[in-house]
Amino acid sequence: MxxxxxxxxxxxxxxxxxxxxxxxxxxxxxxxxxxxxxxxxxxxxxxxxxxxxxxxxxxxxxxxxHQPPVNRAVRFWPLLGWLLLLLGVLPLLGYAGYQLLTDPQLPVWVRLAMGSMILGAVVLFIYVARQRVMAARTDNYKKVKL
Ligand SMILES: [Zn+2]
Missing domain, CATH: 1.10.10 (Arc Repressor Mutant, subunit A)
Structure with missing residues (x-):
């Protein structure tokens, strides 16, 4: 039972x-x-x-x-922000670099600050360029898979 x-x-x-x-x-x-x-x-x-x-x-x-495709419109505003920032920063950096080389009266801290900015910009540029290349590769891979 x-x-x-x-x-x-x-x-x-x-x-x-x-x-x-x-x-x-x-x-x-x-x-x-x-x-x-x-x-x-x-x-x-x-x-x-x-x-x-x-x-x-x-x-x-x-x-x-199963990740949803990245919304490309979302990328627009950060891209615009970076573009405007670069438009302002790049000429300044160029001017700063020029002053750095030609003006011996420049205080040491200004030289250091400018050198650091220029170096930072170069590092960022390389980093972003590298990411772009890698993203492009992934995109191509996705297209091939579809
Ligand atoms: Zn039961």
Whole structure:
């Protein structure tokens, strides 16, 4: 003679198997019959089903292969900002570099500050150029895959 509790102990492991689609048709039928008459297992089934759906919904968008395409319009404003900044900074840097080479009266701290700015600009330029090249490669790769 089996009690309700021991029946549940048999069916509980089948519930997650059913949600993963791992049960045989017979096991599935037995489980459905038990769930139909057992509120406890029915609740467990619904809970697990909900959790599984949440898990899928949560994982799918962050999966690397399922990332939404980058919105190109979003890139416009930072690009404009960088462009304006460069338009202002580059002539200043050029002027500063010229002064650095031709004006021996320039205080040491101004020389150091200007040298640091010019060096920083060069480093940033190389870094950004490198990223552009790598991004272009990735784009080409994506096009090939599609
Ligand atoms: Zn049960």
């Amino acid at each position: 089996t009690t309700e509790a021991s029946k549940c102990a048999v069916y509980e492991p089948l519930i997650s198997g059913a949600l993963d689609g791992e049960l045989t048709q017979q096991e599935q039928q037995h489980l459905q019959l038990h769930i139909a008459e057992c509120a406890k297992c029915q609740r467990l089934y619904t809970e697990l089903e909900g959790m599984q759906q949440q898990l899928r919904a949560g994982i799918a968008p962050t999966h690397p292969l």
